[in-house]
Amino acid sequence: MSDSHFETAGSGRRHFLASSAMSVSSVALAWMLRNEGVTADGKKPIEQNRHFDVIPKSPPSRPKADAMISLWMQGGPSHHDMFDPKPEMAKYDGQQFPGDIKYDNAAQASSKVFASPWKFQPRGECGMELSELIPHTATVADDICLIRSMKTGVNNHGQSIRALQTGRITAGRPALGSWLTYGLGCEADNLPAFMALIDPGQLPVLGVENWSNGWLPSIYQGTVIRPTEPRILDLTPPAHLKGKAQKQALEFLEQLNGQHVADHPGQLDLQARIASYQLAAKMQTAATEALDVSGETKATQQMYGMHEKATADYGSRCLIARRLIERGVRFVQVYTANQLWDSHGSILSRLPAACKKVDQPSAALVKDLKQRGLLDSTIVHWGGEMGRLPVVQNDAGRAKIGRDHNTHGFSMWVAGGGFKAGQVHGRTDEWGHKAVEDVVNHFDYHATLLHLFGIDHQQMTFRRSNRDQTLTDGQPGKVISGLLS
Amino acid sequence: MLRTVALICPFLFFGFAIDAADVDFVNDVRPIFERHCYECHGAEKQKSGLRLDVKSVAVRGGESWGAPFIAEDHGLSPLIELVTSDDLDVRMPPEGEGLSDDEVKTLKAWVADGAVWPDGVDTVEIVDKRDHWSFQPIQIEGQVVGELLSQQAASVAVKAPATGTASRQLSVDHFIDARLLESSLVRNPSADSTELLRRIHFDLTGLPPTPDEVAEFQDHPDVESLVDRLLASPRYGERWAQHWLDVIRWAETVGFETNQERRNAWPYRDWVIAAFNEDKPYDEFIFEQIAGDTVGEDAALGFLVAGPANLPGQIGRDEAAMRNARQDELDEVISTVSQAVLGLTVECARCHDHKFDPIRQADYYSMQAIFAGLNYGTRRWRGSEDDQWTGQIPDAKHEVAALRQQREALRIRNQLRASLSDVHTESFDAVLAKSIRMKINATTNSAAASLYEFEVWSAPQQPDERPVNVALAVNGGTPSASSFALANQSRHFENLVDGSVDKRQSYAWVADSGGPAWIQIQFLEPKWVDRITFHRGNSMPADFVIEVMPVATQPNGQTPPWFEVCHSRDRLFRTDDTRKPATVSLTAVSLDQGKAISDCNAELRRAESQVVRFSAGPQVYAASFRAQPDSTFLLHRGDAMQRREEVEPAVPAFLGSIGLAVDAPDVERRVQLAKHLTNARNPLTARVIVNRVWQHHFGTGLVSTSSDFGRMGTKPSHPELLDWLAARLIADGWSLKKLHRLILNSEAYRQSSTAREDGLAIDADSRLLWRHPPRRLEAEAIRDSMLFVSGKLNLKTGGPGFSFFNQRGGLSDYRPKESFAVDGWRRMVYAHKVRMISVDVFGAFDCPDFGQMKPNRTRSITPIQSLGLLNSPFVNRQASFFAGRLVAEVGDDVDRQVDRAFELAYSRIPVDVERRVLRQLATDHGLAQVCRAIFNSSEFVLIP
Secondary structure: OOOOOOOEOOOOOOOOOOOOOOOHHHHHHHHHHHHHHHHHHOOOOOHHHOOOOOOOEOOOOOOOOOEEEEEEOOOOOOHHHHOOOOHHHHHHOOOEOOOOOOOOOHHHEEEEEOOOOOOEEEEOOOOEEEEOOOHHHHOOHHHEEEEEEEEOOOOOHHHHHHHHHHOOOOOOOOOHHHHHHHHHOOOOOOOOOEEEEOOOOOOOOOHHHHHOOOOOOHHHOOEEEOOOOOOOOOOOOOHHHOOHHHHHHHHHHHHHHHHHHHHOOOOHHHHHHHHHHHHHHHHHHHHHHHHOOOOOOHHHHHHOOOOOHHHHHHHHHHHHHHHHHHOOOOEEEEEOOOOOOOOOOOHHHHHHHHHHHHHHHHHHHHHHHHHOOOHHHEEEEEEOOOEEOOEEEOOOOHHHOEOOEEOOOEEEEEEOOOEOOOEEEOEEOOOOOOEEEOOEEHHHHHHHHHHHOOOOOOOOOEEEOOEEEOOOOOOOOOOOHHHEO | OHHHHHHHOHHHHHHHHOOHHHOOHHHHHHHHHHHHOHHHHOOOOEHHHOOOOOHHHHOOOEOOOEOOOOOOOOOOOHHHHHHHOOOOOOOOOOOOOOOOHHHHHHHHHHHHOOOOOOOOOOOOOOOOOOOOHHHOOOEEOOEEHHHHOOHHHHHHHHHOOOOOOOOOOOOHHHHHHHHHHHOOOOOOOEOOHHHHHHHHHHHHHOOOOOHHHHHHHHHOOOHHHHHHHHHOOHHHHHHHHHHHHHHOOOOOEOOOOOOOEOOOOHHHHHHHHHHHHOOOOHHHHHHHHHHHHHHOOHHHHHHOOOOOOOOHHHHOOOHHHHHHHHHHHHHHHHHHHHHHHHOOOHHHHOOOOOOOOOOOHHHHHHHHHHOOOEEOOEEEOOOHHHHHHHHHHHHHHHHHHHHHHHHHHHHHHOOOEOOOOOEEEEEEEEEEEEEEEEEEEEEOOOOOOEEEEEEEEEOOOOOOOOOOEOOOHHHOOEEEEOOOOOOOHHHOHHHHHOOOOOOOOOOOEEOOOOOOEEEEEEEEEEEEEEEEEEEEOOOOEEEEEEEEEEOOOOOOOOOOOOEEEEEOOOEOOOOOOOOOHHHOOOOOOOHHHHHHHHHHHHHHHHHHHHHHHHHHOOEEEOOEEOOOOOOEEEEHHHOOOOEEEEEOOOOOHHHOOOOOOOOOOHHHHHHHHHHHHOOOOOOOHHHHHHHHHHHHHHOOOOOOOOOOOOOOOOOOOOHHHHHHHHHHHHHOOOOHHHHHHHHHOOHHHHEOOOOOHHHHHHOOOOOOOOOOOOEEOOHHHHHHHHHHHHOOOEOOOOOOOEOOEOOOOOOOOOOEOOOOOHHHHEOHHHEOOOOOOOOOOOOOOOOOOOOOOOOOOOOOOOHHHHHHHHHOHHHHHHHHHHHHHHHHHHOOOHHHHHHHHHHHHHOOOOOHHHHHHHHHHHHHHOHHHHHHHHHHOHHHHEEO
C-alpha cells in the first residue's frame, strides 16, 4: 500500500474537512500532485510532498467494526481475582510456590501462594466464570469475549504499555488510535477523530505517549478531553464574546484569511488553516453538545452509575465515549488514574475499590451500545498492560499484602465489532502465571483488531526513513480466528 | 565414508556420476543455497565469515575453509565435503535433515564442472557501508577540503578554486541556479521589501519589525546592514538557542514517572543564548559542551545531560536494574552527541551492529567509554559568583567556630553530656537479660522513629570470650516493634538485626507514624550484656530510654519487670534538633536554658549550612565526572548483565582513531573526542551544522533528515552547495553569523514566495528553491510576536524561567496557568521547560515536549490550535492590551486604529476591503475583536 493507503470513500457521507481539512479543491490539488509524483519516475514522492487528512476512507476489506472505545486499565488488573479462577490454588494458599516466578521486585517478593479470596461463579448463558468483584460485568458475560491468555512478556509498566498501545516496547511510536485515524479517517466533520478521556487523578504511566501520534503527522494525535469542566480548554469564547460576537468575529477572520489566500494562491496550508477554524467553529457547538451528558435520560445516567460517588466520574466518561462514537469519532480511549490497578500492596481493600469505580460503567457501556444497535460495529476493549502474580507480595500482614506484576499471562476482554460474544479464549497455567494455551500476544491482538476494521496489519503502512512502518512492525502477528464471531 | 571418497578421489564422482552440462547456477544451485545455507551464510548472518549469496564474497570462502567450491591447490571441494560429512559436528547444515541425495548430486555436478557462477546474476549487492556521501571528505569542485587541512588552505580553496573555474565566483545562487536549470525551472523575482523585511526579522529574531523599522527599510532597503543589525540584537540568540535546545531535547525536569524538576538547569540555556549572540565559533561551541570544564565553561556541560534520566530512587537496588539504568543514562548522552553533532544514530548500535551505517556494536561501547566517568547531577558553577562565595568562607567558618564555643559553654553550664551521634553507643553495668528494648519518645525532627540497625553487645564472662552482637538475627535475636510503616518490607523491624547498614543494600525500620515508638530484641537465651549501639535511620532518636528484662532473680518467681539501664535525658540536644524547647524534657535544665540551647542550635545550623553552601559554590545542573572512569564492556545484545570484552574509548572506527588508552583519564577522553569532532577533516560536523542553519532559513534542510546523515537519512538536495557552505564555515573560523550572512544575502533567500504552476508541478515542496518556501511560525515566535505587538513583551534576559504551570515538576497532573503577570510575558525561550507536558495554547503548535530529540518540528494545523488562539484567556487578554495600545497611540478614530494595528502586526496598511471589514467588527464588538482576529489570521502566523 502506498502512502495514499486507501481510496477516499465515495459514500455520500459528509466529509470531515478536518484538522487537516482542506477545501475540496485543495484536496484534489494535493491528490493530483501526488499522483504525478508517483507516475513521473515510478518512485514514491518525497515525504514533504505528502498530503494527510482525516477524510473517511474505506478499508480494503469489508470491515466488521468502524469505531472503537478502549477502557484503559492502567496498572495491571489482577486477573486472578477478577477473570481467571484457579480453584486448585486454594489448597496451596500460604504455602511455598513450587515453580519459578518471574518477579519484578525481588526485594519484596515472597513465594507464598496467594489464592484469590474472592468467589467466582459461572455467569450468563455462556457460563463464563467471573468473580464477585465485578457483578455488573457479569451481566454482560454473554456479550463479551474474555481473553485469558494475553502476553507481552516485558516486565514493567512503560514497556508493556507501549507494547499494547503502540505495538512495540520502544518509545516514540504512534498510538493505536493514531493508526486507525490515519488509515480510516473520521466520520464526523465536527469532532476530532481520536479522543483521549483522561482521569481526574494523575495521568496514566507514560502520560501523553498514550495518545501520541509518534512519527505520524500530528493531525492523527489524540485530542485530550479533560476530566472536569471545561472538558476542552478554550472550547468556548469568554462570556462577553459568545453568540453573535463570536460568529461575526469568525466571519471577519475568514474574510481576512480569505483575502490572504487570494493574495497567496497555491499555498495549501492557508486553506487548511481556514478549514481548521471551520472545524473549531463547529466544535464549539458540536463538542460542547457531545461532551454534555445532562440531556441523557435519568435512567441512562443511572445505568452508568453517575448518581453514585464511586462511579460518577468513570460513568460520565464512558457515557461521553458512547456519545462521541455515535457522532462519528473513530477511536476513544477512557483512562483510569495513574497505577489504579497496580496492586503491590493492600490488594484486599484497593482492588475492590478499583473494581467498584469501573465495573458498572464498563458494563453499562456495552449494554447501552447494544440497545442502540451500535455494538455490532463498535469494538469495546477493557484491559491494562499486565496482570498480577500468583504469590504474595509485601508479606506484612493480611491487610497489606498484594501481588507483583505479571506480563506473561493476564486477562482482558473485548466486545462488539466482530468479536465473538460470550466466550472465553485461551488459558494460563495452573497458577495463572503464564499464558499456555491459545496465547494472544500484543501483536496478535493488534493484527486481529485491524482485521476487524478491514485492514491487513502488514498492509497499512507509513513510509518513514525509507521504511514502510506498520503497527505490528514486523512482529509475527496473527489474526486470531478463535476470537472472531 | 563419502567424505573419504571425496577426499581421495573426487574426480571419480565429479567426472562420471552426473552429466555436468545440465547444472545451472541460477536454476539449480542457488535454490539449494537458499533452502539450506542463506539462513546462516546470507545477508543477515555470515557465520564463520562465509557468505554464499554474493559471488565476489562467496568465492573467497570463510574463516576456516578458504575457497569453498574448489580448493585452489588440488581441486578438492570443502562445500561437498561439508554437506556430505558423516560427522554431525561437521556436516552442514548443522540442524535438520541435511541435503537430499538429489541436491548433493546437483552440487557435485556443479563443482565438477568447475563451479561456474556467472557474473551479473546475483540478486543482492554487497554494500560497503562506508561508501556513503556524508562520510566522504568535504569537497569543492573536486578538491578535498580536509586534505588542505588548515583553515587558511580551506579558505583559499573556497575563495579561489584552483581548477579552471577560478574566474567563476561561487555563491549560494550559483549552486541553486545550476540545479534549477537541470529541472528547467527559474527562481522567482525578489520578494517585495516588506515581505523580505518580515521574513528576515522572523528568521533571525522570531519577532516582527516595528513600524519604524519598516519605514526605515523602505527608505534604505539595504539587506546587508539589516542582517548585520539583527545579528547583533540579543533577540537573535534567544531565537536560535531554541533551535539547538530542540535538537538535544533539553528540558528542566527528569522525565519518567516522577518528572522531577532539575533546579539550576537554566544556566545552560543562558549559555547557549550567549554563545549565539557572541558568535562563539561553532568548534568552540561544541568543544565546550563536551569538555567545558577544561576551559572554565561549566554551564556548557548541561548539553551532555540534556536528556531524560531516571532518578536513582526510582531504579531500585536490583543489580540488573541499576546497571540497565546506567546504560540508559549513557545511551542518552551518546544519542545527544552523535545525533546533534555528527548527524549519526550511533545509539542504534547498542544491541547489534548498526543495520545501515558503518557503526559496529563495539563502536557504540567505545563511545560509551568516552563518557564512562559521567554523572548526571549538579556541579560547581565556576565564575565571578563562585569567587565571591569562596571569599566569604573564612568569615562564615569563624562564625561557626564561635557558635560552637557558645554551645559548649551552655553544655558545661547545664552539666550535660555530649550530644547523641548518628551511630551511638551507650554502655551500662553488665546484666543478664532475656530481652532488651529501646523506647523512643521523640525524634529530632518529630518524624516517625526509625533505625537502621540495633546492636546489643555481650559482656564476656570468660577471659577468652569476645563481645558478640547478640541482637543479630543470625545470633538468635528476634526483633519486634510498636509498628512499622505501611505496605512495604523495606520498613520492617527485621531490618534492625540484619547485620547490614549499607544503604544501597539494606533498609531501615520505620515506625508507621510520628510519636513514641519502641523496638525490642528478644535473645535466644539469656545473655550478659553491657552495651548497645544504634544506627540512626530515616530519623534520629532525640529522647530515648533503654530497658532490659533481666532473668528472674526475684524469690517469688514473678516475671521480672523491665528496668532502665540508660537514657538520653542528660545529653545536650543535637544541633539538628528542631523540637520546641517546651517539649524537650531534660533532667535539671530550666526552660530558659533549654531555649538558649535551642536558639544557639538554630544559629549554628544556619551558619553551618552557609559554610556548606559557600564551600560548594553556586551549582549548575550539568554533567560532572569521575577522573578515572570504570571499565566499559561490550554488552551482548545490549544486555547489561552480559558483559563481553572490555573496550577502549574511541570514536566509531570508520571516522578514524583518537588514540586513547583503555585506562585514559576521563578528561583526556572527552578532550580528544571534542578535538576529533571539531577537526576540519571531520566530514560530518560542519555539514551537519550548516544544514541546520539552512533548515531554519528555508524550512527544510538541504538534507531533510537533519539529525541523520547516515544511509537511512535523505540525500542532500544540493550536495555541492552543502559542501561549499561547510567549507566556508570552516574557512570563516566556524562563525555562524558569517554563515547567516552568506545565506541571507543570496538571491535564493530573497526571492518571493509566490507559487507558480510550473514550480508546483515539478517541485511541489520547493526543495529546489524556485520560490522561497513560506511556512508557519513556531509556537514561541507566535506567542512572542503577540506580546511584542500588544506592547507587553518583557525583554528581561536570563535567569530562572517563568512557569506555564502552577508547579515545576512532580507527579501530579499539570494545571495550566491561565493568567500571567509581567514575568510570564518574557520570551518563551525563558519558560521553565517541563518534559512530556504540553503547554496550553502554544503546545498545540507542535512545540516539542522534549521527550525526544526534535531536529525539525512538524508544522501541523489543527482545530485545537484554532480554539486556543480564538478563545484562550491569554490571547484575549493580549488582544485587549493591543487595543489599549492602539488607542494610546492613535486615539479614538477607528480607521486610524485599524491602520495602526496593521502596521504593528503586518507591517503594512490595510487595503480598502480589509479596512471596511474590520471597521465593522470594531464598531459592532469593540477594537479588541479586531486585535483578536489579527492574532488569529494566517498573515500573522506565517513567515512570508
